[in-house]
Amino acid sequence: MEFRSGSGRRVEELGTVEYLNQSPSKQPTMIVSAMKLKSLFVLLILSGRCFAIEPATLDRPLLKVLQDKCSACHADGESEGDFSLDSIQGQDPAKRNEQLARVFHVLVTAQMPPLDEPPLTDVQSSQLLGVLQGQLAESGLIQQWQRKQLFPEHGNSVDHQALFGRQATQVAWSPSRLWKKSPHLFDSLANRGMGFRPGRYGERSSQLSKLKQPFTMEEKAGIRDFAAIALADSATLETMLRNAEALVDKHLADAMHQRRVKLEGPIPEDQLPKDKNGKPIQTRFNQTPEAFAAIVLADAATTDQVNEAIATMFRLVIEREPDAQELEKYRQLMGRCAKQANHAEALRMMLVAIAVSPPAVYRMELGQGPLDEHGRQMMSPADLAFAIAYALTDQKPDEQLLHAAASGQLTTREDVIAQVTRIWDDVDIEKPRILRFFHEFFGYNAAPGVFKDASRFGKDYRKVPESLVQDADTLVLHIVREDKDVLAQLLTTEKYFVAHSGDNAEERHRHDALQKFYDYYKDKPWRDFPYQVPKEHMTYVRSIDRMFTHANGNVTKRWMNYLEQCDQAGLSHMPMQNGRDYITAYNLSDQSFSFPVEQPFVLNPEQRVGILMHPAWLIAHSLNLDNDPIRRGKWIRERLLAGTVPELPITVDASIPEDHEKTLRERLTVTQTQECWRCHVKMNPLGMPFELYDDFGRHRKLENLMAKGKSKPVDSSGRLAGSGEVTLDGPVQDPIQLVKLLAQSTRVRQSFVRHAFRYWMGRNEMLSDAATLQAADRAYVESEGSFRAMVITLLSSDSFLYRKRMD
Template sequence: MLRATFLFAALVAAGALLPAAEPPKPPAPAGAAAPAGSELVALVKAHCVRCHGPAKAAGGFRADDLPADLTRDKERWAAVRDQLRDGLMPPPKEPRVEDAKKRAAVAAITAGLGHPVPRLPNQGNLVPHELLFGRPAAAASVGPARVWRLSPGGYVGLAREVTRGRLPSLVQPFTLSAERGIRDFASLYTIDEPSAEVLIRNAEAIVDCQTAYDIKDGKFAPKQDSIRELTVLVDPNAAPTRAQVEAAVRTQYRLAIGRAPTDEEVGRFLGLYEKCLKLGDRPGAAKTVLQAVLLRTDALYRTELGRGPADATGRRRLAPDEVARAVSLALGHAREAGLVAAAAKGELATPEQVAAHVRRLLDDPKADRSRVLGFFREFFEYGNAPLVFKDRQRDLHHVPTQYVADTDRLILHVLAADKDVLRELLTTPVTFANYATGKNKQKGVEESKQAVVLNPNNNKGQKNVETVYGFEQWPAQQPAPVPADTRLGVLMQPSWLVAWSTNFDNDPVRRGRWVRERLLGGTVPDLPIGVDAQVPDDPHRTLRDRLTVTRDQRCWKCHQRMDELGLPFEQFDHFGRFRTAEPVVDPDATAKNVDKKGKPLGPVFKEAPLVTTGAVADSGDPALDGTARDPREFVRKLAASDRVRQVFVRHAFRYYLGRNEALSDARTLQAADRAYVASGGSFKALVAALLTSDSFLYRAPAEGASK
């Protein structure tokens, strides 16, 4: 109990409960060619005042008295912008605002309001796309100074680092937001008291692992994987010297924080050791000190304050150790030895030096690049397939974890080629199906094999996992071409289709919302409170037919941004199987399906022809808008779009920089997009451009600093 009390005090004193820094508001872009305030007022009066004036004020909102100075009524002008941007106003029966005029108005209002960086993951698309990519960006980019709590994976990586791979059993203290979108954002997470209690218990387990020993024949014997500089402190038969305690503190600093401590820091921990000695035994005091180092802010947070030199504008560059940890944790879950060594030698001083290490890590198959695949898991969210409950099927062995593993393998296959990555991910005609590898003991080589093998004597007629992909037999050579004219790319993988389905049916609405947000860079308002969003349960009608309930005027203003984007995927059932018809109940045949006593024997189904058309509307790119006859034509159209590629770059920015993009990041985004295009669609080039950008390497000057 005393040890826990000291540790909690050390944690608070070290500032581990420090809240994450709020990102500063970027300045509005100068010289934007946009409508003036008076022109915006005229547009509002022409299209809005009839319903939102003094006589009617629909929804309690008046637009007739909006000031030409947008900063005098930011809340109402922001509401006007959001309604215009999302296509919700004017309503369908009223004269529409021309697309070009609408985009210019949205950009002008956004610039006039200054538009602070949206904080939540699902708010990233609130910054209008045209302001980021619509014109060349000249202003230098800069990121906010911040402290960034370790991600769940980053915390496990820290534990592996400090135990040199001998990871004890730990409780994960950190979680991520349940919000949609890229979720590991620097501004969202702090360490609260419940997390601190878990961290204290974990620190005890880690130090026990670091200092593990046996007593053999009465003699102290450190275990083989223990850390010798630390185990010397816990020998019950020998008191450590002050020099040994100091050496142990310095070793723990290097392991947990990646740098040597200052003399003042060492002195503080030596003082803690002396204080603990008065209340307990020597090994207990030593372990308390070692645990306290693990609980420091700079062990549990990534500090990106910009401790490096300032440029002429006052921007401060990340210090070499900040760069080393930031790049390491951008690509993997632990500090990378080569980056740490380079930082110590002063070899991370230029973007070119950083780029060389980024390319080295991306090209090294042994390097920790787990967060590269992690980006695609978060972007597509196909990893949620196992979370969707499905009833056991008589004719299918449903294994969603294998669907996810197959899609992981497909993405890694595309990344290995590193050519036109986004287009390939959306349109590749090959797939992995029920695929795994295993070592052939006779030949001594790795070979492909079926991951899930059914017992032929006890499968009760179920078909194996590969049949979901359309294969009658498991293809030995993989990736294998998918059956012709059936499916393409990740959006037609069973994992993605199941992840965006319900327990018993497809979910065109959420699939359409995904396309709107992740590929088109648009927004859809959240479901209003009190709205019963239920599709009628009429088993004699197809899902597309039943979904027409959303055409109601109260619903359609939002559903028009989703439904037609998700309906092409009705080509597949909610297990991800290709189909050309949908089973529906035949009312007449069901009524006749009775036994001799007239007792109903259950529903009789018939096949209803599928309609697989879809449409893109109000995308922001007139060349992209239009209809598609089936999901394959639909994704090919999306994959060929410059806007879709740029939105993909925006999501990569959020993932690797841990925040939403701001207007001041336009230069970084455009440069990253150019690097991707110039390299022939190399994801490595895109990542390297982001991790060497000013937005990544520089931090805003402190408030009041000269500029």
């Protein structure tokens, strides 16, 4: 049987999101089988209520599928989940649609069959989904699901096998869109273009401190900067308007003051602002850009002057030159304003309008080239330049990128590859978005936000999470620089950085400098130094290293106390900016551990490997007072296994019972009831192995119970299911075995590619992105695990380059 959409295209060729994005008149008569979704019948069971499909709508092959797949549990008197095949019978249409709507939600979240049961084939899923779509054709359920696909938490809805398991037949593209600028872009813009020029009396310029951050992103774990959901609301626009007025008034202040003096004479002393003693304050102004001052101080404004003022404002807040249409638009606006106010006030209103215009609020990605045979348009060179710059940096395009766009050298895929490669390889160009991807993917940077009872840590905990995140960042950046089997290394490396910058040459220099400092003072009476040490001492120690620039008597004594303790214990002289206490999170002794000057170093491969056993990750994915194996298992299911976990029903009490005599694993047996386990089976077996660590990330063999003084041995066993490879699935004895199996999984690698796609494309993948995803995965494999090769492939793909207007 072949199902086709209204356009004649086979339904199997349409991605689910693509299907849902079509207008109702173009929606096919059945939902696309893009997600390899699970048995309709079993999902009916999960709805918890029976509903009927008219027998006539189920032909014999479909009935046979239900009998073959479901009768063991749901026929002949068996009715697991309160459903039996015998209950399929007629029902009124309104009731039927109500139930079908509930079923559809469960169906698309792929809750069944269980992980240990074989899934339906694509053909079986397509046929069953066709029946369901026919029943829901008149409901608004499809439109509701369409809206959900725009949100990051629904990124795994498109079936993994449909994206990677067959040859891609569709061309890729992204919807034409406006993408709200991120908080990071605003911070960069405020400090660079929207900041104010230095004052004429040498005062410090007012920059971001005078401009309020208008852009926000939801504080959710995961990849959050999605174009489709980042719409500027009224609060954003109100803040932008206030910022624009402050910005324009600050820029115009000098010229406006001169204009007032010119028209009215010097300002009377009684009108000047006074200090607390009642004395007039000398007013200071920032210099007004020449293009603005020429209009404010003149009797009238010429067309050329207005054009230059518009261009200046564009360069300040939009970071590009205006086109002819924009020049005309704002000239007319100023002309209309000038009819109601003087030309200086008209200039002000026009400049404010530019500062809150769509290009100032949004990234413009509309596609402006000619339509190709697939209805796509390539982004213009100017838009591409900004898209490339924003993909890797928080800055506007550099001069080379702007020149390439202006000179016709940014019109082909090869041009884009050349520019992305240049920026990636230029060590002088900061690329914060690379590390930010790993923050949003792994989430370990959230550790400082998890409140902990410091007394349970036994040390000063104030700077511990921040120090651990710094160590994790150093490890991630090191592996990315090495660029060899990046994901596998991140998951299974035995080497860590502890209190180290990542630059071995720098650390060797600092170590040697500390030794010189210690050798210089150890035989001197440093314990008796006054606040001011002799000048000849300071001259020498300052020549050793800049860290001793302010080494007065008190500082010298603190350094020497620390270095003497290290020397007596035979420990390396490593500068500890945040103290030694935090290293106990690695199960290291703050009294006896000697920091290797050369790092990363093998920590303890029998206790921990990789980023998922890094204390920063373990703290970030924990609760205030305990571990969170459910959350950790959900992370692995969704981030590494491209799986889905249904949302928690609002009727479910998710609290864990307190029992002072039981371990957390024992208390979580409440989730193994039939109603709960269908979801928890996807999480608990993956998260439980990490019970080998406490909620501070410390390795342990015993779990301290809530009953004071009692403990039990830690059970770190679990089970891997859904890896996509039968040889990998099965029981695991601890987290080390689990992550080593995950690192071997093709599905895990491809899930990593999917998340990188979402991060750099700002949206969830569609079935039409299969070619892009497969190419990125292929580039990663063929380059022996190069993250650089994968990202460059994504940033030169059709999904990145082409836009298509949606109905």
